[in-house]
Amino acid sequence: MLSQEQNERLTRVGRGTPMGELLRMYWQPIAAVSQLNGRDTLPVKLLGENLVLYKDLSGTYGLIDQRCPHRSMSMVYGIPEKCGLRCPYHGWIFDEKGACTEQPYEETEDPTGAFKAKVTTPAYPVQVMGGMIFAYLGKLPAPVLPKWDLYVDEAMREVTYAVVPCNWLQIMENSLDPVHVEWLHRYWRNYTLGKLGRENERVFPHQEHEKIAFTEFPHGIVKRRVIKGLTEDDDDWQIGHPILFPNYLRTGKTFQIRVPIDDNNTAYWWYRAFTADTGIEIKPQADEDIPFQSAPVPLLDPNGMPQWDIIDNNSGQDIVAWITQGHVTDRTVENLGRSDKGITMYRRLLEISIQQMEQGADPMNVFRTDPGRIEIKTERVFWGRKVDIVGGDRTGHTLKYSQILKDVDSGKIARTAAE
């Protein structure tokens, strides 16, 4: 249980809040490169700030305030120029550093152009890696963008996205809670399949958790479990899988990234890399060709009924849990038990990191020199079954919506012998 003050401290992400400042020390994904195919601008809301991502005619990305500083029209309607984005209202141009580089009518009356130098727009650095565009909203100089393995390994990639209408922290806490898998993704899943008349798909028996544990490692927390019928020698305990501080979960060949849009909304990214060992053919794939898809967010239908057809998969089930906890769940009324010790550890890590930041130190995963590719280990055998995202069942997070798997099924992408 937290006090109201503690809950605010860990959840609020606006500029000037403790957590807002901590999260501003990290590069955050804001778009897939392929999302900008066929469009010039993309509205981006990040950590409570309304921004616009654009690509100018020279191919330079910029991330600037949505509000034009002249008379506040939205730059989402901006026109890309050779260098920078032009406001459609009076033709002012801003470049990716936030400088005002043109004010046509002002320059007509005053050819010295002195007014330009007095006007800037907030602008943030942007970088591309592995087909994702990342932004940094914190104090300069920006740290190094870390090369987590899936972003740089040879692979067929795809990006899935959803806007989840709740605070980011309850989503992260779910990743420190192994026991919910047994219930939300097994028992309730079977119930959902019953509603859908798909009892035959109830493939997982109910397997009880006998033991759970959490270990801090240099990049976050590894979570481990022993499932009934398995032992400490199995991968679920020996290897487990981690959350990467502050807002990544790594499962199989997927990063699940929870980027706060504002206090009440979270951009959810599933970044998946089918490496050669997943058993599919690896073909050249330009950043622009990486499939991008939106996952549906289950809400109650107009009659107040659950949308059973999109809660037949882990992500649908999870999202219902998170949303119904409330926009910012009230942690003054929670009752944490033994299943929740990972959550307590994670909150402690957040608190320590805020304190480090407040003392001027860099918290975990803020890199000032390039560490190169960072390898992250996950189970090879999960719950006693070999991890097989291509040949296995498709209820794991958003595999249901995977374009790559559709292409594998239709033969557009060949299967190879898995390692």
Add this chain to the structure above:
Amino acid sequence: MLSQEQNERLTRVGPGTPMGALLRRYWHPIATVGQMKDRDTMPVKLLGENLVLYKDLSGTYGLIDQRCPHRSMSMVYGIPEKCGLRCPYHGWIFDEKGACIAQPYDETEDTSGAFKAKVTIPAYEVAALGGMIFGYLGPKPAPVLPPWDLFVMDGAVREIGFAVVPCNWLQIMENSLDPVHVEWLHQYMRNHVFGKLGKADKQRPPKKHAKIGFDAFEYGIIKRRILEGQTEEGEDWAVGHPVVFPHYLKSGSTTTPAFQIRVPMDDGTTAYWWYRCYTAESGVQVKPQPPEDIPWFVAPVPLLDQNGLPQWDILDNNSGQDIVAWITQGFITDRTKETLGRSDKGILLYRRQLEEALRAVEAGRDPMNVFRAKVDRLDLPVEANKLGAIGNAVLGDRSGNTVKYSPILKEYDKAVAG
């Protein structure tokens, strides 16, 4: 740049606010006569007040509170009677002066009907002119409903367009004091939109502003411009066109003049009226047109689609482009953050006129354009030649404000094709 207090003073329109008090000194359009042809009641939100406009069986218009004073059911569901509007809940009737004239069950118990005299409903004056219905929410006596030229001129056919724009009225008005945006939003951005729509053939080079000017006149402000290649002899400078205080723009040209009227519904919403006249010189046949036959239309309001993409197909015309500018400035744009330059001097003049009028009302005087003596017609200038070309909404291009949606022009095109 304004302080937060100044911004509030100029934008808020509810009862008891300074701007609300000023705007209550004027008649505001609330509906068209044609709109009321096939309906009994119309919900009207005006200056933050929820009202209902009705026409009773004798043909009398009334504008009363939406809330029945008995038990608050909405009078939008009211039943028109020979005189007045009956509440559907318990049958009480209110007339256009706000008097309660029937209370069936109360009169059954107390045949004296004494309770009626104790009950009233807020009621406001209504008048019709040129096919528009106007309401007056201010102190009595109401001033004269001004016969601005387009409402009363002969030799024209008319049409009326409407949209609900989700932003404060003042940023819409300020746009009318800003000639330079035409070059960018309506020419450069328009070309960009045509590119998106695969209509590159419709792109044309923007006309650069060399000079802009603003003059206060009897009824408001005349705005003037000189485009590159023009001189002060050109009509864009010599004639210009006016902002009629407090919230009209006269636009178009002498052959197809139009009023654009921005009526605050509440602080964050504006009823937008396009009142357009086609004269014989425009090429449209001028026929007798009773007020109830003046066609009206609703113009679409562009928002971002569900992928966050602009709705390019409705951004190909001036009004669509303007509306996205206004909406994206914010419900009430934050003027503590604006950065006004030389292109914005007309805005400063207009804000000064508003401030003078606020002070006149505070001092108990009538502000500009409140008329106490009857007049037949009030004439306003507009260019024949605009932006260096003959203004003709019929034969020319149809990107000017909402002519894209014009029912008169649809009829015209059908007649030409037939």
